[in-house]
Amino acid sequence: MKNFKHLFLAGLTTISLASCSDDDDGMIETDDGMEVDSPMLFATTHSGNIAGYNLETNESYSISSDANDAEGIIYDDDEDALIVASRDPLAIQYYSEVSMWDDTAEGATADFSSSGDVSSPRDIAVSGDMVVIADNADTNGDDDDTPNGRFFIYTRTADGMTLRNTVMVDFNVWGIEFVDNTLYAVVDNTNMLASFDNFLSNSADGMVDATKMIALEGIVRTHGLDYDDGTMIMSDIGSADSDSDGALHVIMDFDNKFNNTEDGATLAVGEQVRIAGASTMLGNPVNVSYDEDSGMIYVAELANGSGRVLAFSDEDSGDATPAINNMLSGVSAVYFED
Numbered sequence: 001m002k003n004f005k006h007l008f009l010a011g012l013t014t015i016s017l018a019s020c021s022d023d024d025d026g027m028i029e030t031d032d033g034m035e036v037d038s039p040m041l042f043a044t045t046h047s048g049n050i051a052g053y054n055l056e057t058n059e060s061y062s063i064s065s066d067a068n069d070a071e072g073i074i075y076d077d078d079e080d081a082l083i084v085a086s087r088d089p090l091a092i093q094y095y096s097e098v099s100m101w102d103d104t105a106e107g108a109t110a111d112f113s114s115s116g117d118v119s120s121p122r123d124i125a126v127s128g129d130m131v132v133i134a135d136n137a138d139t140n141g142d143d144d145d146t147p148n149g150r151f152f153i154y155t156r157t158a159d160g161m162t163l164r165n166t167v168m169v170d171f172n173v174w175g176i177e178f179v180d181n182t183l184y185a186v187v188d189n190t191n192m193l194a195s196f197d198n199f200l201s202n203s204a205d206g207m208v209d210a211t212k213m214i215a216l217e218g219i220v221r222t223h224g225l226d227y228d229d230g231t232m233i234m235s236d237i238g239s240a241d242s243d244s245d246g247a248l249h250v251i252m253d254f255d256n257k258f259n260n261t262e263d264g265a266t267l268a269v270g271e272q273v274r275i276a277g278a279s280t281m282l283g284n285p286v287n288v289s290y291d292e293d294s295g296m297i298y299v300a301e302l303a304n305g306s307g308r309v310l311a312f313s314d315e316d317s318g319d320a321t322p323a324i325n326n327m328l329s330g331v332s333a334v335y336f337e338d
Contacts, residue, residue, distance in 0.1 A: 039291070039338045041298055042098075043309055044070035044084060046330035050108060052101060053309075061103040062328075066093055066110040071332040072124040072133070072287075081111075083156075085121035085133055085333075092118070092133060092154060092161055114161040117152055123224075123287070123333070125176040125183060129156045130164075130200055134173040136188060147189070149173030153200070167208045169194075175225045175235075175287065179255075184225060185210075186234070191219035193234070195258070214261045218269035219249060224285060224300070229292040230254060231314065235285035235299070236276075243303035246282030248275040250297070250314050275312055277319025281305070287333040290314070296323070300331045307331040 038056040045051070048067040053060045065084065072085030075098065082095045093110040101108065119137035126132070133152040151167040172188035183199035186192075194210035202208050216222065216234060224235040232254035238245030250273040251257060261267045276282060283303035290297050292314075299310040299322075309331055311324035 039294075039336065040075070041289070041309070042073055042075055042082060042335045042337070043300060043328060043331055044073045044333045045307070045328060046071070046087075046332050048086075048088075050082070050084070050095075051309075051328060051331075052098075059103070061101060061105065063101060063105045064107040065095070066108070066113070071122055073333045073335045074124045074126050075335055075337040076126070077337060083124055083126065083131060084110075085118070085124055086113070087121060089113075090116045090118050090121070092121070092124075092131065094156075094161065112160050114154055115163060117163050117166070121152075122173065123175045125178045127178045127181070127200060130154070131156050131161065132176060132178075132183065132199075134176045134185065136173050139168065147171045147187075149188070151176070151183075151185075153202075165203055165205050167202050168206065169208060169210065171210075174223050177225050177227050179227050182211075184227070184232075186222045186225055187213065188223070189221060191216050191222055191236075193222070193225070193258075212258075212263045214258065214263070215266040216249060216251075216269075216272065217266050218272065218274050219247070220245075224287040226288045226290040227254065228290045231290065231292055232258075233288050233290045233297050233314075235288050237284040237286065237303075240284060240303075243283035243305075244278060244281075246276070246280075246285045246301070246303070248280075248282065248285060248288065248297060248299065248312065249273070250275070250317075252314075273314075273317045275316050275318065275320050279319045279321045280312070281308060281310060281322060281325060285310075289334045289336040291336050291338060293338065296336075298324075298334045298336050300334045302331060309334060 041053040043051040051062040067086035068088040084093045091113040123134045131154040135150045154161045174188040175186045183196045194213045197211040219236040220238045232251045234249045236247040281304045287300040295314045297312045301308040307329040310322040
């Protein structure tokens with residue numbers, strides 16, 4: 001088991017990230033029974049380790065999990081649980097009592113896992129008791145000559161996860177995000193973003209067409225996305241072989257901008273803010289998580305330095321220096337919970 005206690009301490013000296021919430025979200029129960037309302041950042045890795053960073057106390061941990069390779073993570077604050085997309089073994093795993101994890105834990109054991117339906121899971125989106133997994137495996141056997149992807153839709157219960165149906169699309173998939181009843185999905189290998197209105201109403205197996213698809217000027221190849229309170233963050237990995245050509249695109253007033261861009265049209269780069277350059281250390285930002293209250297964008301940067309967890313302000317632009325820069329080998333996804 002790897003242990004990265006105080007991994008974030010150096011980076012956090014440059015910025016204060018105290019929670020702006022007055023509710024019980026993010027409550028962390030300590031060993032002595034006391035509770036503190038702390039913002040947390042979770043990360044998965046391709047080694048299967050799960051890292052947790054308490055952004056208020058500067059404490060952190062990295063523990064082994066039941067996954068040998070993980071990509072995709074969401075924290076359920078109502079259940080104090082993490083949902084993790086495991087690439088080995090191929091399943092969706094559920095871990096409870098996450099607030100009890102710390103740097104002394106020997107490892108995390110999943111309470112339960114889904115059946116082995118997925119082939120190449122990448123990202124997770126949750127709406128109520130429904131869990132959607134983006135899977136980018138080649139499903140038509142043509143070695144990816146024809147774009148295609150799948151969304152696996154699971155119903156979650158207190159003690160299991162059951163596959164409800166599988167939706168196929170005619171583009172390669174990666175990051176996904178629910179905004180109310182609309183599912184947004186990046187169109188992998190392109191600079192495009194697709195939307196599916198009332199996505200969960202697609203309750204049968206089969207092909208589904210996107211409601212709308214637009215291009216994002218300035219992006220080469222998009223991967224990660226996250227939305228909070230009217231702002232959408234999208235990542236650009238550029239060339240997958242480069243560790244220095246990545247970027248983030250900040251799209252404020254996203255709902256109006258997306259609605260005002262016609263299907264098949266392009267959202268101009270002037271309507272976005274691009275963070276890119278040598279100082280950013282962005283090469284392959286494969287996943288992002290955004291907190292509008294603090295204005296912080298957290299990034300799983302896979303290529304630069306073999307893996308980093310970075311953070312930027314949503315007021316940054318151009319060749320910005322990250323406020324947080326910490327090594328995490330093979331990082332695959334991040335999730336912020338306040």
